Amino acid sequence: MSNLLEIRELNITLVENQRPIVKNVSFNVGKGRILGIIGESGSGKTLTSKAIMRLLNEKIFTVKGQVEFRGNNLLQMSEREIEGVMGKDISMIMQNPMTAFDPMMKIGKQIIETVKAHLPLSKKQAYDMGVQQLKKMNLNRVSEIMNSYPHTLSGGMLQRIMIAIALLLEPRIIIADEATTALDVSTQSIILDEFKKIQDKGISLIVVTHDFGVIAKVANDVIVMKDGEIIEDGTVHEIFYNPKTEYTKELLKARLLADEVSYA
Amino acid sequence: MLRYISNRLIGLIIVLIGVTVLTFIFSNISTVDPAEAFARRNILNPTPMQIEELREEMGLNLPVYRQYFHWMGESMKGNLGISLLTKNPVSADIAKKMPATLSIVGMAFFWIVVITLPISILSAVKQNGVFDHVARVITIFGISMPNFWLGFIMLIAFAVVVPIFNVVDYGNFKSIILPSLTLAIPVISSSIRLFRATILLNMNKDFVTYAKARGISKTNIIWKHILKNSLPPMITLMCQNLGYMIAGSAIVESVFSWPGIGSHLVEAIVGRDLPTINGCVLVIAVIFVLSNLFADVVNIMLNPKILNEQGEF
């Protein structure tokens, strides 16, 4: 199995006091595989995924290490080069769909601007691409959506629009940070099904979550993070049936408890 | 939208009533008797009898509330009374003085826009850089300096020491520059602080992170997302400033001997010219209140979300 993304010795420290937050994190994402990153709140999942996409504020965080993607170290790229990769080859689904969109710009315009940032197309062509992609996400009244401001749409709709945008330019990998946390259970399972379909297209995914249920439904591989370090990794099967650390066992137990509560 | 505006208009009428009532009360508790002041200006050695007659003629013997309702009724008809000083209709005097005030306020507004926008953008984008620090020091000066002091310094610097401008001048373009700058500088300074802070706040919003993640270029993120989202509070502030500057022009106009409504009002206060005082206050209050309403309407048109949040009472 060949790797699409190889993270080597990723270290994130705070600029102001040199405090390490993410320590020596290394992992791979295979082509067409779904990697789950799990860990309790504050374990460094979001910082790790943002560091990969170069989204961390350099004034606050120092990022060291290597993020190899198709023969390039993303951490060494110029701002221009990275703009060309983000949204095109690597795209992101944000945790909170209600705040991710610019509140003063219509959805259609935000889609068009994304397309035009990467492809030399006309406005009309970009618009049509957006419409087609939204239709594929089972959204109705697509032209109405294109003409809407974000606050007039529901969280579930916005989340699907975000997935549509993530798929728009046929990326190699999509990073989804807590993409289902803010959603109700039924919307959540629709989105997880979408992830499976994305995988069927040969696209890799990193799914960040603190919920083993999500991992169980979609992931192939898992890394478990605690206090900024990877304490365990393996396939989903290995982690579920043969957890090595107490911490992972605790997380799994918490999940079982949550299930019992929700079935009770 | 219409409902929102009509709700606001009712509020504005209440504000106007409050402001005019207060003016009436303050004029009445003042120790200087306007009838006597008027008599002394116009009659050599007036007798108490003559003063009493005048008082009745001017309606000043009536209780304050009756004076107020009478004045209110007349001003609704557009009649603000006759000035005790100039003997002209108050409205005619105001109309004559207004263009001078509007010209410095308009020019000040121009300075505010062309100076505030680039400086705040540069300060925010290069946060904590040299430019940002220099701008911070200068704006703190600008905010803390009283208007009259700033005016005198400008006069001394640019009309006396380096005589580019004339100390007393009116009626040409050059003469507008110093008074309008004096009026604008405190507003510019506080606007830069606010705009810079708003831009910085928006830079850390989720939608900026997401725009970066979509590969939108830095320039487009700044211009199309961050600045656009920073404009609504700015526009509100600008329109409020418009009213504030017209109201606050009195001091600057006095320093520069500028024949506008501000110095007209000051003269009226000194000369106990009650109809002129009441008329000027009413006109200034109307302008103030309308510019605030205008600010809100523009804001709503820029950002439809505000109406959802505030429009339904």
Ligand SMILES: Nc1ncnc2c1ncn2[C@@H]1O[C@H](COP(=O)(O)OP(=O)(O)OP(=O)(O)O)[C@@H](O)[C@H]1O
């Ligand atoms: N701006 C910041 N300044 C200082 N410390 C920060 C900052 N942002 C995050 N941290 C610290 O970094 C650690 C990791 O944060 P991160 O957001 O990556 O956690 P997470 O695993 O995504 O948690 P969650 O499940 O709550 O999203 C946290 O302990 C947090 O205190």
Ligand SMILES: [Mg+2]
């Ligand atoms: Mg997180």
